[in-house]
Amino acid sequence: MTEETSAIEKVRLSGERVESDLMPSRLGSKLDGILEPMSDWFSSILIKEARQAFRSRQFVWTYILQLILVAAWTAIGFSLFQRELGTSLLLGYFIILGFPLAVIIPFSGYRSLAREFDDGTISLISITTMKPRQIIFGKLGSALIQLVMYLSVLAPCISFTYLLQGISIWRILLGLLVSVGGSIFLTIFGLFLAGSFRSRNLGVGVSVVFSIALSFAYFFWIGFCFAMSESSFSRYGSEESLTVAGFVLFFGSTALLLLASVVAQISFPSDNRSTLIRVMLLIQQTLFFGWIGHLLCMESFMDGVPTVILLVVGHYWLGMGFLMCGESTNLSRRVRRSLPRSLPGRLFYSLFMPGAGRGFLFALANVWAAFLIVWFLAIFEQTLFSWEWQGDRTRNKFLIGSFAWQDEFIGMLICVGFVSWYLSLVFLFNRYLLRRFDWDSEGGYGPVISLVFGATLVAFISILSFVIEGAFQSGSFGASVASFFNWYTMSFESSLNLNFFVFVFVFVIQAAFITIYAVLRASDDLLLVAVETPERVLIERLPAKKNTLPVGESIDEIFGELPVRPPGSEDAN
């Protein structure tokens, strides 16, 4: 060894003193000694982001400004508003609170992840043992801490307004729910944007658009505050409550979906990036129908509503289906290890696995399930209202055998049929590209390309048929062959001048043929074969996590076939 090496040794020895300096118990602060071990419970990202955020000028200035504005508004409020003092103060407090919550925190969340991509630090944290979801939840957690800090300034003031006349607790809770929930949603949306647009040049444009969108969100928030201050919102069960519940369910489930998406975007290519997203899609659809079902218990379906529901759900699965049809067909060995071995398990769980064919079948299954659910709900609603309002049978449009029921039913069926047709076309188009040009979506753009193609296809066919129809029928839509290819015309005007047999021959047969062919092609993807987990991985996994054996592998198989290392003999990393 050279003299320099000796020098390094010396420094390393002096490091012993540094260790003692770093140990919290030697810092002379008992508090640090207590808090330091507790910090191990928190995400490393959360701690780092919190350190950075609270030292940033942006936070300090926003916080101080918020304090000043709150104090000023309180003073102004007491001097100016003699009547409805509480309402006026609350309105001002919520508007002050809205700015950091609607603009500062979401944009900070967006920049936090975008900067990781810009500076290349995402690579550094990606190769740590942190999971992608820990990274994203750490970022979100940091935003929540900031949110709590900003809220702490306003919380005493908002609580104080409750003591004044004219403020209901529901109004305050609604304001807090929308402001906090909205802030979290916008932050998640910001994280999603940062994960989706990683290019530095693109990122600049996205930053500008997002900041403008956040400004609009803030103005919307101000409008909401004024509306809330004049609202008679007071109890659960009113129309407003149902609307709020609907918004909460929609934005809550969408937030979960966006989180799953951004986690998938930063996951390793061989990871399973689809199953969680598909579960979230399913959850969102379930919540939607739960909400619709709840509405049904209070209100009756009106004409055309089932078709509108199917149109909404159809477009949803059309968009999601297009994205899934663009997924890579390759299933990594890492994912194949986790495949179920039983036939029912394979049949059901396979739909949740990544891959274009499986995604296509998943979307198709869901849209048909939605059709059946709406049909069931319609029958349920008809029965329910038949019991309750015996004298008001005219409101019931779903009596089996009635013309109205057939009309709605066919409208719904047409809607689902079009979704199946479009999904099949896009799926087969992607398959063709893959076979013809050896094209695969490994670069991550497959889903986007598929979505763009699908959306263009839908728009092109709909507009073309609309134009042809308009040109030849002088504005009388829904009667010619061209209109058979227009989803929107057909869904709502299926009973008007419809030559049913012509429609069946021109559209239904070819659509059914294409769909069945696509389903058969996609069915190949369901025949997944699981691969064995390497011995080395199994051995290493056992002492640390005995309960997380790969699906389909019994502990007896593993213990019977492989030597097991005793705990503690692992590689000491």
Next chain:
Amino acid sequence: MSLAAETMIQLDNVTRAFGNTLAVDDVSFHVDAGEVLGFIGPNGAGKTTSMRILSTLDTPTSGEAWVDGFSVVDDPDRVRERMGWMPDGFGTYPNINCEEYLDFFARSYGLRGKNRLRAIKNVMGFTQLNQLSKKPISGLSKGMKQRLCLGRALIHNPKVLILDEPAAGLDPRARIELREMILELANEGKSLLISSHILSELAEVCDRVAIIEKGKLLAIGSVESLLNNESRESAGKGVSQLEVKFVSDPSVVNKWFNSREDIEVVSTTSDSILFNYEACHKKQSELLTELVNSKIEVFEFTEKQTSLEDVFLSVTRGVVQ
């Protein structure tokens, strides 16, 4: 696939394509425990892509890569526990200091409590960042940042280290210190894969060297064997590269050398001339005598030793262009 216990890094026919471009083309090599492998190649040769694949930041289009027996594609989480990566660029975070930076990565690697504090202490001691622990990263010099980056890669005490251009942009003193650290790590039994443009640096720290160009691995072997091969090749051709330093008028010297048909001039300066001549030492001695007799005032006459640069140029010249 079974690997020998000592093999810490292995690439088997790894190919990485970006569209029609093959960034890495059927590359295979291995690095044993405690071994330092230098990865040489010009910009765009495929070094960084290979390293990114080994660092679980990218996946090969075909082929397999292993770290300590674990596939980088199928078991990236286990590879990450065992591997430390130091990229050529240095990613910084605003508003945190050196200690907090290392603390963040220690936590990210799952180190808890005293283990975490001990790891930070060890790394700070090793990289000599003790005095700078509370200093913001933005205020560090390039050399200090490189140390911190090395410290980050070492924080979880990995068995394998992948260093991409670690000496780039460092001053000579920082380079020497970095070299010492690398040797120290190799002595501790860690396997290192190092890429660098500074071939003389690599020659001093590497046990073996792999030369890559246009994605293809052109040569791999110990530094000595590559140098010997190059020397033998030159000797086989019967040619040596000689350098003469003089105090005479350069025009006179150049005229004299250019008049000789048995000499191939490579380059000239105001006080030296580099040329190819017969490898035979007796002939070289006679040439020196002739030079002196021709009234050229020579103060140095040397046979140029084969360097890693020569090997690199010799291997890459005309092979994959």
